[in-house]
Amino acid sequence: MSEQEPSSHQRYTVTARKSSLGDMELFQFPLPIIILFILFLIFLFELLKVFKKDDTSQKLPPGPRKLPLIGNLFSLVGSLPHRALRDLAKKYGGLMHLQLGEIPAVVVSSSRVAKEVLKVHDHAFSNRPELLAVKILMYNCIDLAFSPYGEYWRQMRKICTLELLSAKKVKSFSSIREGEVWHLIESVRLTSGSVINLSEKIYALSNAVTRKAVFGDRCKDQDALIQAIHDAISTTGGFDVSDLFPSFKLLHFFCGMRSKVEKVHQKVDQIFDTIIHEREQSALRNKKNDNDNTGMEDLLDDMFSGGTDTSSTIIEWAISEMIRHPTVMEKAQAELRQALGKKKIIYEADIRGLSYLKLVIKETLRLHPASPFLPRECREQCEIDGYIIPKKTRVIVNVWAIGTDPEYWHNAEQFQPERFENNSIEFTGSNLEYIPFGAGRRMCPGLGFGLANVELPLAQLLYHFNWNLPVGSQPEELDMSETFGASVGRKYDLRLIATPHSSFGHLTGVGKSSSTRDMGLAAYRR
Ligand code: HEM
Numbered sequence: 001m002s003e004q005e006p007s008s009h010q011r012y013t014v015t016a017r018k019s020s021l022g023d024m025e026l027f028q029f030p031l032p033i034i035i036l037f038i039l040f041l042i043f044l045f046e047l048l049k050v051f052k053k054d055d056t057s058q059k060l061p062p063g064p065r066k067l068p069l070i071g072n073l074f075s076l077v078g079s080l081p082h083r084a085l086r087d088l089a090k091k092y093g094g095l096m097h098l099q100l101g102e103i104p105a106v107v108v109s110s111s112r113v114a115k116e117v118l119k120v121h122d123h124a125f126s127n128r129p130e131l132l133a134v135k136i137l138m139y140n141c142i143d144l145a146f147s148p149y150g151e152y153w154r155q156m157r158k159i160c161t162l163e164l165l166s167a168k169k170v171k172s173f174s175s176i177r178e179g180e181v182w183h184l185i186e187s188v189r190l191t192s193g194s195v196i197n198l199s200e201k202i203y204a205l206s207n208a209v210t211r212k213a214v215f216g217d218r219c220k221d222q223d224a225l226i227q228a229i230h231d232a233i234s235t236t237g238g239f240d241v242s243d244l245f246p247s248f249k250l251l252h253f254f255c256g257m258r259s260k261v262e263k264v265h266q267k268v269d270q271i272f273d274t275i276i277h278e279r280e281q282s283a284l285r286n287k288k289n290d291n292d293n294t295g296m297e298d299l300l301d302d303m304f305s306g307g308t309d310t311s312s313t314i315i316e317w318a319i320s321e322m323i324r325h326p327t328v329m330e331k332a333q334a335e336l337r338q339a340l341g342k343k344k345i346i347y348e349a350d351i352r353g354l355s356y357l358k359l360v361i362k363e364t365l366r367l368h369p370a371s372p373f374l375p376r377e378c379r380e381q382c383e384i385d386g387y388i389i390p391k392k393t394r395v396i397v398n399v400w401a402i403g404t405d406p407e408y409w410h411n412a413e414q415f416q417p418e419r420f421e422n423n424s425i426e427f428t429g430s431n432l433e434y435i436p437f438g439a440g441r442r443m444c445p446g447l448g449f450g451l452a453n454v455e456l457p458l459a460q461l462l463y464h465f466n467w468n469l470p471v472g473s474q475p476e477e478l479d480m481s482e483t484f485g486a487s488v489g490r491k492y493d494l495r496l497i498a499t500p501h502s503s504f505g506h507l508t509g510v511g512k513s514s515s516t517r518d519m520g521l522a523a524y525r526r
Pocket residue numbers: 144145146157165303304306307308310311314369370371373374375435436437438439440441442443444445446447449450451454
């Protein structure tokens with residue numbers, strides 16, 4: 001051993017002395033610095049976990065880098081979710097992985113991947129995500145739209161498609177639609193050239209049709225119920241704090257979502273109680289009279305909440321687009337006025353053969369799908385495009401992004417109904433580049449009813465009136481901003497001036513003379 005080298009005993013003593021010196025120095029740091037240091041270590045640890053996860057889960061679809069706790073939520077700030085997700089998809093592709101708060105999600109933004117999800121692996125993606133608002137409002141998700149995939153859902157769906165929403169049933173409501181549209185036309189005509197809030201009128205029409213189809217004239221609280229359903233729907237967009245951080249119960253409390261939904265639920269619940277009571281009484285009376293005409297109707301209550309907002313939203317967007325594209329409006333009006341001549345009363349059968357009107361509706365549904373997302377959840381681990389989608393991943397099919405994908409659509413964001421001329425693209429779920437009603441097992445069963453609620457009002461509004469913006473506004477100035485909920489509607493109400501079409505002299509005076517008016521309504525009540 002050389003003189004300079006310490007003995008093993010000396011080495012031990014030096015080390016021990018160093019470490020005891022270190023301890024002393026540590027305890028000399030002020031407490032806040034130590035706390036900050038510990039917090040920093042925790043943050044670092046979390047960050048490493050995220051990177052490590054990214055390393056080990058290479059088979060997840062690509063996506064932007066996730067931050068601890070909030071994941072990719074910051075990427076959604078600043079624009080509406082369907083637009084923000086489309087912009088992200090431009091960078092990361094048609095299948096993208098995101099972490100939305102606590103929720104792992106994949107976003108589908110191309111028709112090719114949509115085909116994989118909604119057709120090839122439809123079975124694996126046929127669940128719905130569990131949303132707080134839906135859980136509270138729909139008595140723990142027992143409704144058709146949000147019930148988990150399984151036997152219960154299958155039975156409900158069968159009854160609904162075969163009995164409640166069959167073509168025969170939809171047709172049986174035609175006199176309700178015809179009568180209510182007559183009321184709308186009358187009320188617009190009476191505004192005689194002043195600016196009207198057309199959004200309100202269209203919404204009231206959809207409510208009235210829904211209300212009458214569901215309750216007839218029996219429910220006392222119809223208006224309150226429809227309003228409550230509207231409020232309820234606005235809470236089910238799926239991007240609320242409570243849906244992105246389901247286990248942070250305290251956060252739900254502070255954000256007020258739970259109490260808001262519970263209030264709406266209480267209102268709906270009270271009204272349903274009254275309806276059930278009334279129906280029990282009526283069933284008893286029917287039983288006494290040996291008259292069994294009850295049956296399916298109770299299920300309708302649950303079903304029709306989907307019908308009101310969607311139909312009115314589509315009519316609003318169709319007219320907005322036509323205001324911005326006057327040549328389209330003129331073409332649609334010319335078709336109607338040519339086909340209907342000078343008919344006073346218009347029935348659904350009269351507009352069945354109109355082709356341009358259908359193109360206008362199709363194009364509106366492409367640019368403004370009432371539901372911009374199909375909300376799904378993965379029931380079992382699945383492989384798509386070589387990537388793994390773990391079980392329970394939330395799946396967001398961006399219907400709007402797919403419908404405006406420039407790879408499939410020429411001038412994708414322009415309103416051109418002619419694009420549907422001479423091609424076989426339909427919204428029945430077989431063309432995956434165009435899915436406003438969804439596709440696969442959970443596709444919308446209310447397609448027929450929904451379209452019937454759009455076609456007749458739109459046709460009559462165009463047939464009877466010419467439409468203009470308030471004086472001084474140019475068509476291209478019409479604000480087309482959107483607002484996000486379960487459906488994407490206009491942010492600002494549509495205010496227009498209606499001028500009765502000049503060649504309809506027969507309409508002038510209708511309404512002033514009650515006998516003419518009654519004649520019209522009687523025709524609908526045939
Ligand atoms: C024209 C208006 C409508 C549009 C654009 C529309 C759109 C949609 C969409 C995109 C879905 C999700 C489909 C999927 O996940 O693949 C859906 C589901 C559904 N829609 Fe509609 N809908 C409309 C009208 C209606 C009407 C009038 C009703 C009922 C009277 C209705 C009842 C339902 C139900 C019950 C579901 C859930 C089906 C299930 O999960 O099995 N919809 N709708």
